[in-house]
Amino acid sequence: MLSRQVILSFCFILVAIIGLLQQALPLWYSAILLLLLLYRWPLQQSSPKVNKLKRINIVAALILLLLLISLKQSGIFHFMLQILLLSAVSRLVLIRQRHDSHQLLWVLYFLLACCFIFYQSIVISLFILALLLFTLYNHYQLYASKQHRVQLLQLGKALLLTLPIWLALFLLFPRLQPLWRIPTAESAITGLADTLDPGSIEKLVQSDTLAFRAIFNGPLPSRQQLYWRAKVYEDFDGRSWTVNQRFERNQARGPVTGNSETDPLIRYQIIAEVSNQRSLFSLGEPLQFANTVRPAAAYLVEARRPVSQRLSYQLTSVLTAIPEDNATEQRLNLRTASANPKTAALARQLAASADSATALIEQISTLFRQQPYYYSLNPPRLGNNSIDAFLFDTRTGFCSHYASATAVLLREAGIPARVVGGYQGGVWHEEQQYLEVRQREAHAWIEYFADGRWQYFDPTAVIAPERVIAGLDAVLSADEQNQLQANWRRFSAFNYLGQQLLHLDYYWSVWVLGFDDSQQYNLWQQLKAASKILAMLGALLLIVIILWYWQRYQRQPAKYAVPVQLMQRHLAGVISYKPAGQHLSQFITVLKGHNPAQASLLDELDGLYQRALFADNQQALAQLTLLLKRNSKTLAKLNWPD
Structure with missing residues (x-):
C-alpha cells in the first residue's frame, strides 16, 4: 500500500505540471483534472476496485470526447500532452500498490521534459529541474530498500564525474532541428497587434513584461536614435490603423540601398521574448540578417x-x-477615409501655406506646440470621428493619438504617410552591457515620403520631448507612474532581487539558449585550428592521470585483507544489506536463512573464509578462491527480501 506521503507528493507534482502547461490546456480541462485529484481521497474509502475503475473510465472517456471535439483548436502536440495528463491523473486516482506506480512515474518524467519546451527562463527552468529531482527522489524512496538512504556524497561525486560529459554533449553534439513545432495561438501573446487604434498603445505600456534585449557590437546609439521598428500600419478606416495585406503575403522588399561607406553601421544582437508573432525588431534600414530571420x-x-x-x-x-x-x-x-471632415479642412489650410513636406511637418509641430495639447496615459474616449474629436475637442492623448492625427493630416494634404509601431528607448545596464526593452517602451510615430525616402517624424517628441530623451516616466504624473508600477515593485529590496534575476536570465539566454549551430561551428573551427596543441595537452593529461593512479594503488596498502575482498566481490549482490559493525560470518548465517538451498555452500565458504583470515592458511585461501569462482553464478542469484 502506498503511503499518504507518496500520494501527496505525486499530487503536488501533477498540480505543478498542470500549472506549467497552461499554454497547452484549456481552462475547463485544468479544472476537471484538479477535481479528479481531489476526488482521489473519497474514492479511496468507497466501493471496490472494479467499481472505481468503471467510474474513472467513464469520466476519462467523456473528457477524451471533449478533447477530440476541440482538437482543431488545440493542435496535435497540445492534444498529446492533454492525453498524457489525463492518463497520469487517472492513474493516480486509482493507484494503491507500489508496483502500480511504474507507468505513472515514466509519464511524469516525459511531462516534465515537455515543460522545458514551453519555458526558457532560468527561474522556471530551475523550478522544473527541482520537480524532476523531487520525482526521482520519490522513485528512489518507492523502490529502494528501507535500510538504504540517499548517499549525498556519492551522488555528488557521480554528478561531478558526469559534468564534463554534459558540457561536451552541449558544446560539441550537432544542433538538430526539433522533431515537432509548438502550435501557436492565432492572436499575439504580447506585443503590438496588427491593428492600432486610440487606446491600444496605452494598454500595452501598462505591462512591465520584457519585450526583448539588445547587445551592441560597438558604442550604444543615443536614446533619440533608438526607434525599434516592428509594425507598419497603412490601412486607415477613419478610426483604426491596420497592417496592409502585403505584409501578410511576405512580399519581398526592395533592394538594399544603405551606403555603408558614408552611413555608420550599427551591429547588434536581439534576444526576443515569446510573442507568437513573426514581427521582430530592428533599427533604421537593416542591411545584413542572421539565418533565423528574413526581410x-x-x-x-x-x-x-x-x-x-x-x-x-x-x-x-x-x-x-x-x-x-x-x-x-x-x-x-495616400488613401483617406470618408471621416474626420474638420481634420481634412485643417490639412488643406496648412498645405496652402506650405511648399514642401518638410514645411508642412513644421506647421503641424507648431500647431501642437502653440495650442493647448497634452500628453496623458489616460486620455478621454473618442467617438467615430476620432481624429476630429482629438484635434479639436479633447486635445489630450498618447503617442498613438498624435501619430494617427499627424498621418491623417499629411494624407489629406497630399503627402504619403503611415504610422509605425514599435518601441522607443530602453534601459541600459552598464555592467552587463545590454539594453532592456519592456512593453512599457511601446511607441508609435510616423513616416512620411519626401526626397525619395520615408522620413521619420515623432510628434510625441514635440508635445513631450522628455519621453524620447529620458523615458516614459519623465512625462507622466505621479498617479500615472503608480498606475504603471506594480505594488510589489515599490519595495526596493524586491526591485533589486528582480533585477538580479533578470541579469542572471540574460546570461542564461546568451551563453546557453543563444548557443546555436553557427556558434557551434565557430567552436569546431577554433578547435580544429588548435588541434595539435589540444592533442599534446590531452596526452600530457593522460600521462599525469596514469601516473597518479599508479602511485595511489601501487603504494597504498589494501584496505581489507584478501579473503575479505574475495567475499565482498562475489557477494556484491547482497553484501550491501550487511549492517555496519556486523561480522561477515554473522551475516552469512542470516543469509542462509533467506537462501536454504545454498546453505551447505555458504557453510563451506564461511569455514574456508575464517581459516584463511584468522589462521592465515594459504591452502584455505586457494580453496576459497577456487570455490568462489566455480559458484559465482549461484552466488549472484542469492536473494534478500525487501
Whole structure:
C-alpha cells in the first residue's frame, strides 16, 4: 500500500505540471483534472476496485470526447500532452500498490521534459529541474530498500564525474532541428497587434513584461536614435490603423540601398521574448540578417515562423531614412477615409501655406506646440470621428493619438504617410552591457515620403520631448507612474532581487539558449585550428592521470585483507544489506536463512573464509578462491527480501 506521503507528493507534482502547461490546456480541462485529484481521497474509502475503475473510465472517456471535439483548436502536440495528463491523473486516482506506480512515474518524467519546451527562463527552468529531482527522489524512496538512504556524497561525486560529459554533449553534439513545432495561438501573446487604434498603445505600456534585449557590437546609439521598428500600419478606416495585406503575403522588399561607406553601421544582437508573432525588431534600414530571420515589406524584419520560443538573431543596420519599397507604396499611403471632415479642412489650410513636406511637418509641430495639447496615459474616449474629436475637442492623448492625427493630416494634404509601431528607448545596464526593452517602451510615430525616402517624424517628441530623451516616466504624473508600477515593485529590496534575476536570465539566454549551430561551428573551427596543441595537452593529461593512479594503488596498502575482498566481490549482490559493525560470518548465517538451498555452500565458504583470515592458511585461501569462482553464478542469484 502506498503511503499518504507518496500520494501527496505525486499530487503536488501533477498540480505543478498542470500549472506549467497552461499554454497547452484549456481552462475547463485544468479544472476537471484538479477535481479528479481531489476526488482521489473519497474514492479511496468507497466501493471496490472494479467499481472505481468503471467510474474513472467513464469520466476519462467523456473528457477524451471533449478533447477530440476541440482538437482543431488545440493542435496535435497540445492534444498529446492533454492525453498524457489525463492518463497520469487517472492513474493516480486509482493507484494503491507500489508496483502500480511504474507507468505513472515514466509519464511524469516525459511531462516534465515537455515543460522545458514551453519555458526558457532560468527561474522556471530551475523550478522544473527541482520537480524532476523531487520525482526521482520519490522513485528512489518507492523502490529502494528501507535500510538504504540517499548517499549525498556519492551522488555528488557521480554528478561531478558526469559534468564534463554534459558540457561536451552541449558544446560539441550537432544542433538538430526539433522533431515537432509548438502550435501557436492565432492572436499575439504580447506585443503590438496588427491593428492600432486610440487606446491600444496605452494598454500595452501598462505591462512591465520584457519585450526583448539588445547587445551592441560597438558604442550604444543615443536614446533619440533608438526607434525599434516592428509594425507598419497603412490601412486607415477613419478610426483604426491596420497592417496592409502585403505584409501578410511576405512580399519581398526592395533592394538594399544603405551606403555603408558614408552611413555608420550599427551591429547588434536581439534576444526576443515569446510573442507568437513573426514581427521582430530592428533599427533604421537593416542591411545584413542572421539565418533565423528574413526581410519583410517596408524594410521590416520577421521570423521565419511565429516566435513561440525565445529567439536570438543578429542584424547590421544604418540609421537612415527608409527607402521606397515598391512603386505602389506611395499611392497606398495616400488613401483617406470618408471621416474626420474638420481634420481634412485643417490639412488643406496648412498645405496652402506650405511648399514642401518638410514645411508642412513644421506647421503641424507648431500647431501642437502653440495650442493647448497634452500628453496623458489616460486620455478621454473618442467617438467615430476620432481624429476630429482629438484635434479639436479633447486635445489630450498618447503617442498613438498624435501619430494617427499627424498621418491623417499629411494624407489629406497630399503627402504619403503611415504610422509605425514599435518601441522607443530602453534601459541600459552598464555592467552587463545590454539594453532592456519592456512593453512599457511601446511607441508609435510616423513616416512620411519626401526626397525619395520615408522620413521619420515623432510628434510625441514635440508635445513631450522628455519621453524620447529620458523615458516614459519623465512625462507622466505621479498617479500615472503608480498606475504603471506594480505594488510589489515599490519595495526596493524586491526591485533589486528582480533585477538580479533578470541579469542572471540574460546570461542564461546568451551563453546557453543563444548557443546555436553557427556558434557551434565557430567552436569546431577554433578547435580544429588548435588541434595539435589540444592533442599534446590531452596526452600530457593522460600521462599525469596514469601516473597518479599508479602511485595511489601501487603504494597504498589494501584496505581489507584478501579473503575479505574475495567475499565482498562475489557477494556484491547482497553484501550491501550487511549492517555496519556486523561480522561477515554473522551475516552469512542470516543469509542462509533467506537462501536454504545454498546453505551447505555458504557453510563451506564461511569455514574456508575464517581459516584463511584468522589462521592465515594459504591452502584455505586457494580453496576459497577456487570455490568462489566455480559458484559465482549461484552466488549472484542469492536473494534478500525487501
